[in-house]
Amino acid sequence: MITGPAVESLEGTGHQLLEQARARVRPSLRDRVEGRLTENRAAAGYHLGWLDEHGDPSEAGAGKAVRPALCYAAAEAVEGDIKEAGSAAMTVQLVHDFSLAHDDIIDGDRVRRNRPAVWAAFGTPAGVLCGDALLSLAFITLAEAGGGGRALARLAEAVGELIEGEALDMAFEQREQVRLGEYTAMAAAKTGALMGCACALGALSAGCDENRADLLAAFGRHVGVAFQITDDVLGICGRQEVTGKPVGADLASGKKTLPILAALASGTPAGRELAELYAGPGELADEHVDRATHLVTEAGGVTAARQEIERELQQALAALAESGPAPRGRQQLTALAHVLTHRDQ
Amino acid sequence: MITGPAVESLEGTGHQLLEQARARVRPSLRDRVEGRLTENRAAAGYHLGWLDEHGDPSEAGAGKAVRPALCYAAAEAVEGDIKEAGSAAMTVQLVHDFSLAHDDIIDGDRVRRNRPAVWAAFGTPAGVLCGDALLSLAFITLAEAGGGGRALARLAEAVGELIEGEALDMAFEQREQVRLGEYTAMAAAKTGALMGCACALGALSAGCDENRADLLAAFGRHVGVAFQITDDVLGICGRQEVTGKPVGADLASGKKTLPILAALASGTPAGRELAELYAGPGELADEHVDRATHLVTEAGGVTAARQEIERELQQALAALAESGPAPRGRQQLTALAHVLTHRDQ
Numbered sequence: 001m002i003t004g005p006a007v008e009s010l011e012g013t014g015h016q017l018l019e020q021a022r023a024r025v026r027p028s029l030r031d032r033v034e035g036r037l038t039e040n041r042a043a044a045g046y047h048l049g050w051l052d053e054h055g056d057p058s059e060a061g062a063g064k065a066v067r068p069a070l071c072y073a074a075a076e077a078v079e080g081d082i083k084e085a086g087s088a089a090m091t092v093q094l095v096h097d098f099s100l101a102h103d104d105i106i107d108g109d110r111v112r113r114n115r116p117a118v119w120a121a122f123g124t125p126a127g128v129l130c131g132d133a134l135l136s137l138a139f140i141t142l143a144e145a146g147g148g149g150r151a152l153a154r155l156a157e158a159v160g161e162l163i164e165g166e167a168l169d170m171a172f173e174q175r176e177q178v179r180l181g182e183y184t185a186m187a188a189a190k191t192g193a194l195m196g197c198a199c200a201l202g203a204l205s206a207g208c209d210e211n212r213a214d215l216l217a218a219f220g221r222h223v224g225v226a227f228q229i230t231d232d233v234l235g236i237c238g239r240q241e242v243t244g245k246p247v248g249a250d251l252a253s254g255k256k257t258l259p260i261l262a263a264l265a266s267g268t269p270a271g272r273e274l275a276e277l278y279a280g281p282g283e284l285a286d287e288h289v290d291r292a293t294h295l296v297t298e299a300g301g302v303t304a305a306r307q308e309i310e311r312e313l314q315q316a317l318a319a320l321a322e323s324g325p326a327p328r329g330r331q332q333l334t335a336l337a338h339v340l341t342h343r344d345q
Numbered sequence: 346m347i348t349g350p351a352v353e354s355l356e357g358t359g360h361q362l363l364e365q366a367r368a369r370v371r372p373s374l375r376d377r378v379e380g381r382l383t384e385n386r387a388a389a390g391y392h393l394g395w396l397d398e399h400g401d402p403s404e405a406g407a408g409k410a411v412r413p414a415l416c417y418a419a420a421e422a423v424e425g426d427i428k429e430a431g432s433a434a435m436t437v438q439l440v441h442d443f444s445l446a447h448d449d450i451i452d453g454d455r456v457r458r459n460r461p462a463v464w465a466a467f468g469t470p471a472g473v474l475c476g477d478a479l480l481s482l483a484f485i486t487l488a489e490a491g492g493g494g495r496a497l498a499r500l501a502e503a504v505g506e507l508i509e510g511e512a513l514d515m516a517f518e519q520r521e522q523v524r525l526g527e528y529t530a531m532a533a534a535k536t537g538a539l540m541g542c543a544c545a546l547g548a549l550s551a552g553c554d555e556n557r558a559d560l561l562a563a564f565g566r567h568v569g570v571a572f573q574i575t576d577d578v579l580g581i582c583g584r585q586e587v588t589g590k591p592v593g594a595d596l597a598s599g600k601k602t603l604p605i606l607a608a609l610a611s612g613t614p615a616g617r618e619l620a621e622l623y624a625g626p627g628e629l630a631d632e633h634v635d636r637a638t639h640l641v642t643e644a645g646g647v648t649a650a651r652q653e654i655e656r657e658l659q660q661a662l663a664a665l666a667e668s669g670p671a672p673r674g675r676q677q678l679t680a681l682a683h684v685l686t687h688r689d690q
Contacts, residue, residue: 037509038509038513039516040512102473102474102477106474107470107472108506125453126449129451129511129512129515130448132447132508132521135480136504139484140502143494143497143501145495149494152494153488155484157485159477159481167384167385167471167474167478168384170384170470170471170474170514260651263422266607
């Protein structure tokens, strides 16, 4: 863990990089979606934040642009021109937005970015189609940029992993026991694969070799796992007005995120009480959600999750060092790894 | 239209090609799905027909393998080795199965190939994920076969068109007026794009040039439109025990297929009576569906649709001739075009 004044500088750089990535990717993404989609344009424009449900302009939150930021910084790390990484940045953002559109249907989540989820606003059929349209546009975008067969193969593999990870996450809800190692493998698939792909595609857009792209992919994958666990911690002790998602929803629906699993496996009285609450049928009642939230912290689940985040972060930085990054890109990727895993939203 | 003994020979060849394509593509598809999917394997195996809903072996209908058959025959048309076309054939079948899994959710269709649709058997979340998993596996399959950037770009474009076509089809249900030209454009996107892609990818797997692949794609696209309209005719006057789909469902749900649109636009008394039935709110009652079925035929809708099928078929054969096909491949593609548009299922 990095401490002291260096942390403030990292935080500042990280937030600046995310802001720059949003400023870079959003206009081109909008042009692309509006230029290429017709029937799915309204739902996609709503989902991506520039339209409201009536098709009028909106300034809704459009996400953090985490994957584009990783993509640009990875291009810097191999001394590439970030302009060349623009299509790769759009591609990974499109895949991410595809996955959100479908995940909300799969999980039955009605709220996304403080608004009704696209399926809740437009219906399930439009939500399914919106996701499908964004996914195919991702492949079209990378193919048109001349990404070549190897880059497209990496994208396809990452999408395949992401989908298996989402299915695994759903399966965990029905299972009585999930080991911590199974959980991190799921997070690596669901979240790590696409973040790793973002780094690899950014680096490949600058013409780097496959070995270096692999190392940057490993960096992004570990950051992704740490990012997912950070999300899980926010699901326990974040604040809805900051995260945009109902806090306690993971507990209410019986999700098995890392802090919850660590609490259940802790062997503490709090862990046992949590297990009893979880053993009941159906969703947890509101008062039980509050108690369960307390128990996860009491049983050391949040602390264990934070330790796991640090471990993934160290592995990420080791892979980054091995890739022989240019100083500027290295600083950027380090700053992003830091802010993505020490955040309140 | 081809008549006399030549027709019988075409029919025999066409059915034989479909059977061969099924025998070729199914085992490799099953190996691939079982080797690459884990969490989505049960739903995919059910959807593709080799498992029942409990995960036990099944011999359910697994589709006609139309797109793989086109793919193999297009490879023959450019004098390629059909073994080289195996990955392309799997790819287009996977995309087709993706689209069926999602279409049934989108249309709320509970029956597919005489069994509950995958979403009806496993739930909507599993149905969404099954489709996503098959689509990503399609891209992985083509990428791993060394399809290269151009082949992957064609696939991405075809998938994008297919999705827009499906969205357009859904939008037509809500619209009062749909012109016949709008309908054929929708069918070209929803059905023609992937059939065209099947031909192009088969030809490209044999190393043919882009111009020839374009002409074979045009052939497949026109065959696809004719195939879709044939489907629409079967939706009016097919028999459920042969088609596997409830006959009259298109009329009941207010779909605007070509025979229905032609009947509505006919200016005949039957067409006006049909328009009155269609103007009512909600789904048509059963006795109205029977009457509407009669009115579509009476108003000349089925005859008009059959004329449109022949027109598309002629355009397909003209594009095929222009591609300078090898005699054996030409004969195969001609036979497929014939059986796909003169069928009872």
